[in-house]
Structure formats: structure tokens, C-alpha cells
Amino acid sequence: MTTTEADQVTPDSVGAVEPADHAHGHDHGVHGYHKQKDEHLKRLRRIEGQIRGLQRMVDEDVYCIDILTQVSASTKALQSFALQLLEEHLRHCVADAAATGSGIDEKVEEATKAIARMLRT
Numbered sequence: 001m002t003t004t005e006a007d008q009v010t011p012d013s014v015g016a017v018e019p020a021d022h023a024h025g026h027d028h029g030v031h032g033y034h035k036q037k038d039e040h041l042k043r044l045r046r047i048e049g050q051i052r053g054l055q056r057m058v059d060e061d062v063y064c065i066d067i068l069t070q071v072s073a074s075t076k077a078l079q080s081f082a083l084q085l086l087e088e089h090l091r092h093c094v095a096d097a098a099a100t101g102s103g104i105d106e107k108v109e110e111a112t113k114a115i116a117r118m119l120r121t
Contacts, residue, residue: 050074
């Protein structure tokens with residue numbers, strides 16, 4: 001998904017949500033994941049490959065348990081990515097807000113909501 005495609009995400013019946021930057025009016029400055037951006041993109045491409053593999057498995061009528069095993073691996077990969085991103089958010093965005101005294105309540109609330117969303121999955 002390109003940045004342009006990500007910016008066009010809107011709520012739908014399967015639970016997609018508007019990107020946080022647009023929902024909360026955040027600027028597009030340097031974020032906590034900036035230093036690992038290339039690593040993150042590489043990881044997401046690997047996950048994308050896993051999802052494409054799932055599509056091929058279904059297309060090729062692979063045994064359902066084998067597909068479920070791959071779904072589990074893909075889900076764990078996304079969860080691991082999300083946890084790393086959350087950690088970087090806490091270390092960068094929340095820590096900066098705490099250090100400057102500006103917006104700390106908002107940053108803690110955002111992180112809490114993100115954790116709640118992750119726990120619902």
C-alpha cells in the first residue's frame with residue numbers, strides 16, 4: 001500500500017479505521033519509527049508476501065489446516081510489527097510529550113486506545 005492509498009483508508013464494515021494522523025490532526029514530522037523505516041518496510045513487504053502466499057494457497061485448493069497455519073503465522077508477524085511500532089511510539093512520541101510537558105495526556109490516551117485495539121484482535 002502506498003502512502004497515497006493509506007491516506008484514503010476510511011471506516012468500512014470490516015473494521016478499517018481512518019489513519020491516526022488524519023483523525024487527530026497530527027503533523028507529518030519525524031515519528032518514532034523514522035530511524036527503522038527501511039527495516040519496517042522490509043518487514044511489511046515480507047508480511048505482504050505471506051498474505052499473497054495465502055491467496056495462492058486458496059487459489060490452489062490447499063488443505064484448510066495448512067492455510068490456517070499460514071494465517072496464524074501472518075497474524076503473529078503483524079502483531080509483532082505492531083508491538084514494535086507501539087514501543088517506538090512510547091519511546092519517542094510519548095517520551096517527547098512528557099519531556100516537554102506538551103500533549104502528554106493526548107499521547108497517553110492515543111497509546112492506550114492503540115493497545116485496546118490490539119487486544120481486541
